[in-house]
Amino acid sequence: MDRDICIIGQGLTGLTAAHRLAKAGKSVTIVDLSDQSGGLAADIPCGGTTVERMYHHCFASDEHVLQLAAELGLAAQLKWYRPSNGLLSGGKLYPFTTPADLLTFSPLPVWDRVRTGMTVLAAKRRREWRTLENTTAKSFLIAHAGRTAYEKLWKPLLVSKFGDDADQVSAVWIWNKFKLRGGSREGLKEEVLGYLDGGFGRLGRTLAERLPADVLLRNNETALNIRRINNGYAVETDSGIITASAVIAAVSAPVFNQLTDALDLGDYRSRLNAVRYKANLCLLLSFDAPVTPFYWTTVCDRLPFVAAVEQTRLVPAETYGRHLLYLSRYLDESEPLWSETDDRLASVMKEALFAVFPEAKAHCRGVEALTRSRYAQPVIPLQYSRRMPEISTPLPGLFLAGMSQIYPEDRGLNYAIRLGNETAGLILA
Numbered sequence: 001m002d003r004d005i006c007i008i009g010q011g012l013t014g015l016t017a018a019h020r021l022a023k024a025g026k027s028v029t030i031v032d033l034s035d036q037s038g039g040l041a042a043d044i045p046c047g048g049t050t051v052e053r054m055y056h057h058c059f060a061s062d063e064h065v066l067q068l069a070a071e072l073g074l075a076a077q078l079k080w081y082r083p084s085n086g087l088l089s090g091g092k093l094y095p096f097t098t099p100a101d102l103l104t105f106s107p108l109p110v111w112d113r114v115r116t117g118m119t120v121l122a123a124k125r126r127r128e129w130r131t132l133e134n135t136t137a138k139s140f141l142i143a144h145a146g147r148t149a150y151e152k153l154w155k156p157l158l159v160s161k162f163g164d165d166a167d168q169v170s171a172v173w174i175w176n177k178f179k180l181r182g183g184s185r186e187g188l189k190e191e192v193l194g195y196l197d198g199g200f201g202r203l204g205r206t207l208a209e210r211l212p213a214d215v216l217l218r219n220n221e222t223a224l225n226i227r228r229i230n231n232g233y234a235v236e237t238d239s240g241i242i243t244a245s246a247v248i249a250a251v252s253a254p255v256f257n258q259l260t261d262a263l264d265l266g267d268y269r270s271r272l273n274a275v276r277y278k279a280n281l282c283l284l285l286s287f288d289a290p291v292t293p294f295y296w297t298t299v300c301d302r303l304p305f306v307a308a309v310e311q312t313r314l315v316p317a318e319t320y321g322r323h324l325l326y327l328s329r330y331l332d333e334s335e336p337l338w339s340e341t342d343d344r345l346a347s348v349m350k351e352a353l354f355a356v357f358p359e360a361k362a363h364c365r366g367v368e369a370l371t372r373s374r375y376a377q378p379v380i381p382l383q384y385s386r387r388m389p390e391i392s393t394p395l396p397g398l399f400l401a402g403m404s405q406i407y408p409e410d411r412g413l414n415y416a417i418r419l420g421n422e423t424a425g426l427i428l429a
């Protein structure tokens, strides 16, 4: 056997697991199809520093991010900012940062604004989530915030992330969102978001740089399949074969499904088959002047993007010597936008942006990055705790550790780090 453990994927999950296992004396090889560490949080150079290809921030309650930053000596560079949020609804921009903003949100009748506020507050305080597993987010929101609030506020938000699957999404997912945002503010005080100087791509890069010397990190190498051999596994890649006693696939469920095609996983296979993901298109543009009034603008109208995230409304524009704005769209691979060329995609998104913010056109410097992530967000259906493919597969020494193993929380850097540690712990137990 070449190694004790082969890890597929050098996102935060794979790298965290690698560190813990190497520290415990295991020999580890990591393979990743990319030449960069950090997976979805990977970055690009920008104005003498770095910034994520896709927007990232953390919450005050993200204990695993805080702990990892401290371990890597980056704690002082994790800074806290007060975000401003807005909603674009019916072609109009509304501030949506404070409870007072909700209370003056005119598209909703006054009583529905109050009910919406109470729904969010109650969700923040709620600890028990299992009874929510039988309810869709839609039913939960209609029951608590009212139908008008659902139609005008929550439905556009759910559809913007989950498209045709919006009606299937579990109430556990929306409960978590409320809880997370609530956890980043004290009572009715302002919300704070964390951002690491140079971006969260640094977490992945620093983890990779600090891997013990005997950990082999093989970039630009795609895992093709996993086969069983005596007392372990053979991971076939496009550059060779790695044999190991155990394998952690720190990738999405569909990728794992393909990799394990030749293995008998019994009922576990049907769980893998059932996990669905949304893809994401993310365009990062730079400007000479601010574009939107907010850090985060949620788009309730039908535009080719569902969120406009102005990085330089959170972090000062001087950091990058330019203003940065992400335009994000979740979608299915079958939607025509997914297969557009990069140029066409960028121009469709830019045109829609300039229709809402006409002055931005003259200030636009150009495209900094355009990123397509096929597996960006798992769709969390009812009763996911019973349907989720577990980290431990039915085969000894074979583990799946991706975003579909995070529940009841939603995917995020914090949970990727937790998952990496947890998976390593299963091997070391």
Ligand SMILES: Cc1cc2nc3c(=O)[nH]c(=O)nc-3n(C[C@H](O)[C@H](O)[C@H](O)COP(=O)(O)OP(=O)(O)OC[C@H]3O[C@@H](n4cnc5c(N)ncnc54)[C@H](O)[C@@H]3O)c2cc1C
Pocket (backbone or CB within 6 Å): 008, 009, 010, 011, 012, 013, 014, 031, 032, 033, 034, 038, 039, 040, 041, 054, 055, 056, 057, 058, 221, 222, 223, 224, 250, 251, 252, 255, 280, 282, 328, 373, 376, 377, 401, 402, 403, 411, 412, 413, 414, 416
């Ligand atoms: C648009 C967007 C915005 C986000 N914003 C935030 C945010 O603000 N805050 C937050 O906490 N989280 C955010 N997230 C989520 C966060 O990025 C993820 O939860 C986290 O990075 C997942 O890490 P991971 O290691 O589990 O997976 P990934 O980062 O997906 O890593 C998987 C790795 O596996 C590799 N790989 C895949 N297939 C193969 C193969 N066959 N062979 C070899 N290698 C392979 C990939 O190249 C990749 O490096 C966001 C995600 C998206 C899509």
